[in-house]
Amino acid sequence: MRGMELSLNHTQKLRLQRALESLESLSSGTNSNASVTVADSIPVNQEDGVLKGHGTTDLDGEVVATVCGVIERVNKLVYVRTLRARYKPEVGDIIVGRVLEVAPKRWRLEINFSQDAVLMLSSMNLPDGIQRRRTAVDELNMRSIFEENDVVSAEVRDFMRDGSLQLQARSQKYGKLERGQLLTISPYLVKRRKQHFHHLEKYGIDLILGCNGFIWVGEHVEVKDDMVEDEHTPTKPDAKSNKSQISQSLEEQEQTYTPLETRQYICRIANAIRVLSTLGFSITLDVILEILDLSTKNGIDIHEMLGAEFCVLVAEKEAERRSLSTRKKR
Amino acid sequence: MEYVSPEGLRLDGRRPMEMRQLRAELGAVSRADGSAVFEMGNTKVIAAVYGPREVQNRSQQINDKALIRCEYTMANFSTGDRMRKPKGDRRSTEISLVIRQTMEACIMTHLMPRSQIDIFVQVLQADGGTRSACINAATLALADAGIPMCDLVTSCSAGYLNSTPLLDLNYVEDSARGPDVTVGILPKLDKVTLLQMDAKLPMDIFENVMQLATEGCKAVANYIREVLLENTKQLENRRGV
Numbered sequence: 001m002r003g004m005e006l007s008l009n010h011t012q013k014l015r016l017q018r019a020l021e022s023l024e025s026l027s028s029g030t031n032s033n034a035s036v037t038v039a040d041s042i043p044v045n046q047e048d049g050v051l052k053g054h055g056t057t058d059l060d061g062e063v064v065a066t067v068c069g070v071i072e073r074v075n076k077l078v079y080v081r082t083l084r085a086r087y088k089p090e091v092g093d094i095i096v097g098r099v100l101e102v103a104p105k106r107w108r109l110e111i112n113f114s115q116d117a118v119l120m121l122s123s124m125n126l127p128d129g130i131q132r133r134r135t136a137v138d139e140l141n142m143r144s145i146f147e148e149n150d151v152v153s154a155e156v157r158d159f160m161r162d163g164s165l166q167l168q169a170r171s172q173k174y175g176k177l178e179r180g181q182l183l184t185i186s187p188y189l190v191k192r193r194k195q196h197f198h199h200l201e202k203y204g205i206d207l208i209l210g211c212n213g214f215i216w217v218g219e220h221v222e223v224k225d226d227m228v229e230d231e232h233t234p235t236k237p238d239a240k241s242n243k244s245q246i247s248q249s250l251e252e253q254e255q256t257y258t259p260l261e262t263r264q265y266i267c268r269i270a271n272a273i274r275v276l277s278t279l280g281f282s283i284t285l286d287v288i289l290e291i292l293d294l295s296t297k298n299g300i301d302i303h304e305m306l307g308a309e310f311c312v313l314v315a316e317k318e319a320e321r322r323s324l325s326t327r328k329k330r
Numbered sequence: 331m332e333y334v335s336p337e338g339l340r341l342d343g344r345r346p347m348e349m350r351q352l353r354a355e356l357g358a359v360s361r362a363d364g365s366a367v368f369e370m371g372n373t374k375v376i377a378a379v380y381g382p383r384e385v386q387n388r389s390q391q392i393n394d395k396a397l398i399r400c401e402y403t404m405a406n407f408s409t410g411d412r413m414r415k416p417k418g419d420r421r422s423t424e425i426s427l428v429i430r431q432t433m434e435a436c437i438m439t440h441l442m443p444r445s446q447i448d449i450f451v452q453v454l455q456a457d458g459g460t461r462s463a464c465i466n467a468a469t470l471a472l473a474d475a476g477i478p479m480c481d482l483v484t485s486c487s488a489g490y491l492n493s494t495p496l497l498d499l500n501y502v503e504d505s506a507r508g509p510d511v512t513v514g515i516l517p518k519l520d521k522v523t524l525l526q527m528d529a530k531l532p533m534d535i536f537e538n539v540m541q542l543a544t545e546g547c548k549a550v551a552n553y554i555r556e557v558l559l560e561n562t563k564q565l566e567n568r569r570g571v
Contacts, residue, residue: 020568027567035566037558038473039481039518057438057480064518066438066478068562083565085476086363086382114382114396114445162393163443189569280568322570 006308019315026322036065036080044078053079054088087112087187087212089165093156094196096182096210097167099146105139107146109154112187112212115164119146119154123168125175151177151216153197153208172223173197179258180206180218181270185277187213191284198285203265209283217269219258264302268292271305275314290321333491333503341502342371349486349498349546354466354557356474364475368467371500372457377467379475382445396442400430402464404453428524429464432485432514435523436469438478447477458504459487461512465524466550473558482554483523485514486546488539490531495539497546511536513543517551 008016036042042063044050052058055067056079065071069082089095089111097109100116108116121134121142146152152175157168169175190209198207199220208216258266272291276283294317295305304310334340344350350371359365362378369375385391402425406412433449449471451464462485469483489499491508499510509531514524522544531539 023570024564024567027570035559035562037555037562038479040555055478059480059518064480066480067476068473068558069476070562070566082476083562083569084364084474110384114384114442116384188565280565282569318570 006311008308008312012308012312016312016315019312019319022319023315023322026319026326034071035069036071037068038066040065042071042078042080049076051077053077055080055082083188084186085188086114089113089117089156089159089212090192091156091158093192093211094153094208095156095167095212096151096153096177096208096214096216097212098182098214099148099150099152102142102146102148105134107142107152109152109167111165112184112214113165117154117156117165117167118160119152119167119169123157123166123170125170125172146176151182153177153210153216177208177216177218178221180216180266183215183217183270183273183277185213185215185273185283186280187211189213189277189280189283190215191282193284195285200269200289203269204262205265205269207269207285207288209285215273215283217266217273219262219266267302268295268305271295271302275305275311279311279315279318281314281318287318287321290317331506333496333506334494340496342500346494346496347542347545349549350500352550352553354470354554356470356557356561362471362475364471364473364477366467366470366474368463368470370459370463370466370498372455373453373459373463373500374455375451375453375460375463375467377449377451377464377471379447379449379468379471379477381447381475382442382477383447385444385446390446391444394443395439396437396444397446398430398434398437398439398449399446400426400433400449400451400468402426402429402451402453404456404460408453408456425461425464428461428526429468432465432483432524433468433472436479436481436483436516437472438480441478447472456501458499458501459512461526462486462498462514462550465514466554470554470557474561481516481518482551483514483516484547484550484554485512485524486543486550487512488543488546490535490539495535495542497542509539511539511543513540513547515544515547515551517548 042065044063052063055065055069056063057066063078065080067080067082069080072079072081095111097111099107100110101108105121107119109119111117154167154169154174157166160166190211190213192211196209200207204220206218206220269292272288273283291314300310353369355367357365358367358376359378362380364379367376382396385397390397402422406414449468451468453460465483465485487499487510489496489503489508489510491506504510509527509529512526515522
């Protein structure tokens with residue numbers, strides 16, 4: 001199996017096989033025969049007229065798939081949804097990326113797309129929270145906002161004419177991510193939802209499920225309100241005291257370290273996501289929390305979560321969960 | 331030397347028109363976007379695909395197409411006597427070029443402008459027909475990476491020894507220095523993308539040999555398609571709703 005380097009013993013192998021088989025039997029009823037591979041022809045009703053979408057092409061009047069995936073039909077539109085592929089951005093997606101380069105007036109971010117994404121300085125909220133034109137000084141101070149290798153959350157703004165991607169981070173909830181872990185998984189495992197930022201109050205953890213398959217698990221940070229920022233602005237401190245403030249806040253940052261318990265929960269959640277992604281299960285908040293409960297209930301240590309036994313347990317749990325949910329529907 | 335016995339059996343016990351056993355596995359390299367291991371008998375090849383990703387060397391960027399790069403290497407331990415060849419010798423440069431050109435023919439590069447796709451193929455065990463095995467492995471890896479292709483490319487070789495056309499030559503038959511025809515086809519479009527032969531053959535015999543190789547390619551295509559479909563179904567079932 002992909003990405004799995006576990007040595008399962010005989011019983012574990014059998015249990016895993018059985019769990020996966022039951023998963024297969026559960027989902028095979030919903031849409032069988034919808035899977036295609038490269039160069040398979042897709043049956044369509046030519047009389048109605050068809051719109052060929054992504055992953056299809058025309059060959060002698062026949063609609064042919066160009067990627068491996070699942071056929072989706074929406075009215076006249078026929079397209080193939082790929083499974084394992086790079087991220088396909090859509091406007092409004094929430095993503096997590098890593099800064100590769102600080103360029104004039106922009107940052108370049110790696111987001112698992114076919115090109116690097118661009119975050120303009122002008123589509124960022126400045127740290128002082130004032131709306132104004134970006135000056136040359138701001139441009140020189142860009143590294144004080146994001147540096148190379150920083151992890152950043154942002155939103156897809158639009159595509160530029162040449163196909164490259166523009167991001168924006170015009171809200172306090174976007175920005176630099178610190179004190180946590182970045183996980184990269186296949187983007188097809190993350191579904192687009194209303195909510196991608198999750199605050200797990202019970203554990204004091206922020207979880208960001210980026211649509212591009214980059215997942216952030218980190219210590220919870222209080223979102224500063226814009227209104228508070230406005231109150232501060234009238235007492236505009238002069239440059240010198242501002243500087244001292246920054247250095248002080250740096251010291252403070254060093255002092256306020258993440259408590260051990262939170263760090264353990266971060267690792268636990270991260271490992272839960274790792275197990276789910278190696279098994280290829282779709283990743284949602286409910287599933288992650290369920291796996292987290294499973295690990296704590298069975299008294300499994302953090303490092304044991306990546307072992308063979310827990311992997312089998314997760315597969316069995318998921319099979320059970322899905323069979324329950326399908327039964328409820330019926 | 332006798333390559334086909336009077337009973338009609340080859341040195342490794344196959345019939346003249348029989349292929350070696352095929353085996354393919356997807357997802358062998360965990361960090362790559364797509365990867366595959368492909369085996370034809372004792373020949374074993376691993377392929378990894380990275381991309382489409384940002385072009386590393388800006389001057390090579392193409393504005394309306396994806397740039398495709400390919401690197402072919404043979405592992406030191408792949409042959410009988412352990413060899414220490416420099417990277418980039420003439421043979422591997424040539425095969426890299428061949429693989430790149432055959433793959434470029436099927437990848438829909440216009441859908442991924444200003445990006446680059448890297449294909450790395452390495453021979454783990456060499457027993458003749460590495461060129462074909464590499465192309466088959468690369469196709470699988472590209473399909474696994476979800477890169478749009480107008481068709482699969484599959485390849486197979488055939489030769490002519492003891493006045494019999496032989497399908498899928500192994501190392502011993504290959505080193506007999508007889509004619510060796512490597513064919514790559516697009517099975518759905520029914521087109522030839524690769525044809526190599528470094529010997530002379532009369533026209534009518536060549537046609538027979540090429541026909542045989544093409545049949546071999548089709549058999550490979552059927553197998554590859556099965557593997558891909560199985561993999562797609564498995565991924566979809568696992569993911570759930």
